[in-house]
Amino acid sequence: MALLEIENLRVIYPNGTEAIKSITLNAEAGEIVAIIGRSGAGKSTLLRCINGLQPTSAGRIVLNGSEINALSESERIQLRRKIGFIWQEYNLIDRLPAITNVLTGRLGYNNSWQSALGIFNTTHRRIALHNLERVNLLHRARHRADKLSGGEKQRVAIARAMSQQPTVVLADEPVASLDPELATQVMSVLARVAREDGVLTLINIHQVELAKAFADRLIGIANGTVVFDGKPNELTP
Numbered sequence: 615m616a617l618l619e620i621e622n623l624r625v626i627y628p629n630g631t632e633a634i635k636s637i638t639l640n641a642e643a644g645e646i647v648a649i650i651g652r653s654g655a656g657k658s659t660l661l662r663c664i665n666g667l668q669p670t671s672a673g674r675i676v677l678n679g680s681e682i683n684a685l686s687e688s689e690r691i692q693l694r695r696k697i698g699f700i701w702q703e704y705n706l707i708d709r710l711p712a713i714t715n716v717l718t719g720r721l722g723y724n725n726s727w728q729s730a731l732g733i734f735n736t737t738h739r740r741i742a743l744h745n746l747e748r749v750n751l752l753h754r755a756r757h758r759a760d761k762l763s764g765g766e767k768q769r770v771a772i773a774r775a776m777s778q779q780p781t782v783v784l785a786d787e788p789v790a791s792l793d794p795e796l797a798t799q800v801m802s803v804l805a806r807v808a809r810e811d812g813v814l815t816l817i818n819i820h821q822v823e824l825a826k827a828f829a830d831r832l833i834g835i836a837n838g839t840v841v842f843d844g845k846p847n848e849l850t851p
């Protein structure tokens with residue numbers, strides 16, 4: 615059984631838009647998969663379904679043996695603890711230092727009173743510092759998130775996701791707000807840490823050249839269906 619199995623997935627929004635017509639795909643631990651396609655193709659909807667945030671209309675998604683739609687809310691929260699999400703606009707807490715933002719990746723592993731008080735034990739702190747170091751930002755650990763550059767913010771977000779010790783990382787247009795040089799740098803960091811940890815990583819990205827440079831596999835989506843699934847060198851114009 616593959617780590618991620620998606621079978622005949624269909625998503626219709628309440629307004630009648632059929633965002634995903636039918637998607638079937640499998641992915642294995644350690645794969646770095648770029649999902650490419652025009653705006654409106656259904657890429658974000660697909661990631662939100664895997665995260666359990668978007669109700670599906672038909673089909674099934676099985677992650678690490680659990681069918682996402684069959685889970686209770688508490689089971690879904692447990693599963694989501696192991697799903698790292700990286701957003702285009704970073705979603706950091708501006709007034710908190712980089713290290714505290716990374717520590718929020720450990721919240722799912724704290725009990726509720728520890729989380730409420732913002733208490734993180736030495737193990738959590740060690741994991742968070744280690745991940746900041748891996749994204750080359752240890753020297754910024756105590757800087758407030760809103761004082762960091764865009765590229766640094768996204769590297770903090772990567773460190774936060776990796777601190778979850780995730781089964782899968784989902785990144786939705788992670789470099790769309792960055793200039794080309796920083797976009798390359800951030801993609802390189804994301805691909806490196808994901809490879810080092812053997813984490814399945816799905817990246818929605820519209821820059822095809824970056825997708826080809828850093829992913830093992832490309833999935834092309836158009837009008838809510840898979841129109842290409844192969845290695846970067848198999849993609850034709």
Ligand code: ADP
Pocket residue numbers: 627628629631632633651652653654655656657658659660
């Ligand atoms: P992509 O990420 O590839 O740009 P999306 O998954 O965001 O594509 O959107 C797929 C389709 O679903 C588009 O036609 C979009 O307008 C529509 N859509 C996205 N979100 C919603 C929503 N909340 N309600 C209704 N339609 C939506």
